[in-house]
Amino acid sequence: MKSPLIEFIDVKKSFGSNHVMQGVNLSIYEDETTVVIGKSGSGKSVLLKHIIGLMHHDSGKVLFKGEEISSMPRKKREEFKLNFSYMFQENALFDSMNIYENIALPLTETSRFSKQEIRKKVEMRMEQLEIQGTSNKYPAQLSGGMKKRVALARALITEPSIVLFDEPTTGLDPVRKNGVHAMIKSYQQMFGFTAVIVSHEIPDIFQIAQRVAMIEKGKIIFQGSAEEIMKSDLNEVSNFINGIGDFMEY
Amino acid sequence: MIIKSVENFGFWTTQQIENVGRIFIFLFTGLFHIFTFPLQIFKIIEHTWFIGTKSMVVIMLTGIFTGMVLGLQGYYTLIKFGSEGMLGSAVALTLIRELGPVLTAIMITARAGSAMAAEIGVMRISEQIDALETMNINPVRFIFSPRIVASIISFPLLTALFDVVGVVGGYVTGSLMLGINGGIYIYRVNESVVMADITGGFLKSLVFAIVVTTVCCSQGYFTHLQTRGGFGAKGVSFSTTTAVVNSCVMILVFDYVITYLLL
Numbered sequence: 001m002k003s004p005l006i007e008f009i010d011v012k013k014s015f016g017s018n019h020v021m022q023g024v025n026l027s028i029y030e031d032e033t034t035v036v037i038g039k040s041g042s043g044k045s046v047l048l049k050h051i052i053g054l055m056h057h058d059s060g061k062v063l064f065k066g067e068e069i070s071s072m073p074r075k076k077r078e079e080f081k082l083n084f085s086y087m088f089q090e091n092a093l094f095d096s097m098n099i100y101e102n103i104a105l106p107l108t109e110t111s112r113f114s115k116q117e118i119r120k121k122v123e124m125r126m127e128q129l130e131i132q133g134t135s136n137k138y139p140a141q142l143s144g145g146m147k148k149r150v151a152l153a154r155a156l157i158t159e160p161s162i163v164l165f166d167e168p169t170t171g172l173d174p175v176r177k178n179g180v181h182a183m184i185k186s187y188q189q190m191f192g193f194t195a196v197i198v199s200h201e202i203p204d205i206f207q208i209a210q211r212v213a214m215i216e217k218g219k220i221i222f223q224g225s226a227e228e229i230m231k232s233d234l235n236e237v238s239n240f241i242n243g244i245g246d247f248m249e250y
Numbered sequence: 251m252i253i254k255s256v257e258n259f260g261f262w263t264t265q266q267i268e269n270v271g272r273i274f275i276f277l278f279t280g281l282f283h284i285f286t287f288p289l290q291i292f293k294i295i296e297h298t299w300f301i302g303t304k305s306m307v308v309i310m311l312t313g314i315f316t317g318m319v320l321g322l323q324g325y326y327t328l329i330k331f332g333s334e335g336m337l338g339s340a341v342a343l344t345l346i347r348e349l350g351p352v353l354t355a356i357m358i359t360a361r362a363g364s365a366m367a368a369e370i371g372v373m374r375i376s377e378q379i380d381a382l383e384t385m386n387i388n389p390v391r392f393i394f395s396p397r398i399v400a401s402i403i404s405f406p407l408l409t410a411l412f413d414v415v416g417v418v419g420g421y422v423t424g425s426l427m428l429g430i431n432g433g434i435y436i437y438r439v440n441e442s443v444v445m446a447d448i449t450g451g452f453l454k455s456l457v458f459a460i461v462v463t464t465v466c467c468s469q470g471y472f473t474h475l476q477t478r479g480g481f482g483a484k485g486v487s488f489s490t491t492t493a494v495v496n497s498c499v500m501i502l503v504f505d506y507v508i509t510y511l512l513l
């Protein structure tokens with residue numbers, strides 16, 4: 001049996017009296033696309049930020065290849081972080097830098113590549129993501145879909161083995177939304193990274209998911225394949241998938 | 251009622267200690283990373299251009315009018331004692347010891363400090379700082395270290411510019427407009443100013459550089475932790491205002507302390 005690449009064991013996290021994670025147990029496997037679904041405010045993004053260390057849990061364990069992330073020595077944690085890229089919900093592009101500088105930033109700041117090597121890598125990624133010709137533009141001059149591609153190019157420039165996507169299709173129209181899903185799927189196959197996607201684009205997101213987890217009231221209430229979740233007889237799961245619920249809850 | 255008040259006071263005190271600790275850690279991390287490789291030379295040049303070069307016009311304008319008003323006020327005060335010839339000394343010493351470093355720091359705070367706080371605040375609320383962390387880039391090194399070096403370079407140079415332009419302003423009023431002998435004015439400036447006055451002024455400007463940059467950058471950097479001024483754009487606006495007000499107050503407090511220690 002495959003052992004998980006990333007594992008959450010009884011992870012709890014509270015912000016004051018708001019208990020966002022109340023004992024999350026989740027397994028993420030190598031080279032797979034895992035999608036985390038759940039209502040708005042259910043703690044999906046918080047869960048994602050725990051993986052990369054942007055947030056720290058109150059109790060429980062978050063393991064990477066069986067080793068607890070929070071107790072890794074500084075040097076090892078830095079090396080561990082090099083495996084990851086994170087694509088933010090609102091892209092988090094640097095608005096005072098042009099597109100080329102945005103994409104090149106992780107390399108110019110953390111690698112020892114020469115300027116020519118960096119230029120070559122950036123141009124290759126821009127070509128793969130079909131954003132050539134935007135090098136000298138600024139994020140504010142691009143459409144929502146183009147910004148997503150730039151964010152993805154920046155996320156992939158370091159050739160990470162794990163990419164975390166925080167609601168990558170927020171604010172996009174249905175055509176662009178499907179385009180982003182297709183893009184993630186094709187690049188996941190092309191570059192062979194492990195993807196963790198937080199989304200509530202149901203059922204579209206299931207087309208690219210190998211594994212789906214649903215978070216509800218601070219706990220993972222379902223983990224399985226896309227087919228399994230569609231057939232799930234758990235009330236919370238089927239109600240969520242079919243968009244049924246008490247709107248007062250939201 | 252009393253227990254609640256004591257609890258609130260305790261909570262407030264703990265928060266203030268936490269804030270001070272956070273700012274000191276921020277400052278020392280930033281200072282440490284000035285010397286870590288690769289050195290951020292191009293960023294330092296870019297920020298020196300923004301903080302220093304772009305502030306020159308406003309510093310020259312403030313300097314000339316400060317010198318002119320000192321010349322005017324000084325002349326009408328000194329003439330009562332028949333010692334208007336001392337105007338050069340009065341203008342130069344006031345500017346070099348006190349007004350030069352203080353007004354320069356306040357003007358840089360208004361022009362560049364507010365911009366730093368707002369820019370970093372926007373970076374914080376739009377998750378750009380989180381993005382740096384995910385890319386394994388130290389945000390304090392990336393954002394704060396080049397700015398503090400640029401300020402350490404710019405503040406003393408702008409103070410020197412302010413002093414020179416201010417002395418010229420005093421000459422314009424005292425000599426060209428009110429008829430004091432120009433040679434006497436310059437002789438008095440030359441005779442009364444000693445090296446200790448100049449180094450004292452520069453010492454103040456160096457301290458103000460560190461204080462202003464730390465206060466402004468930390469206000470922006472920790473925008474997300476403040477709860478009093480609201481969140482999002484309102485939070486950034488509150489942080490910017492707080493940065494400017496706190497910087498100005500700190501400039502005057504440190505000015506008094508340094509003056510006391512130097513005299």
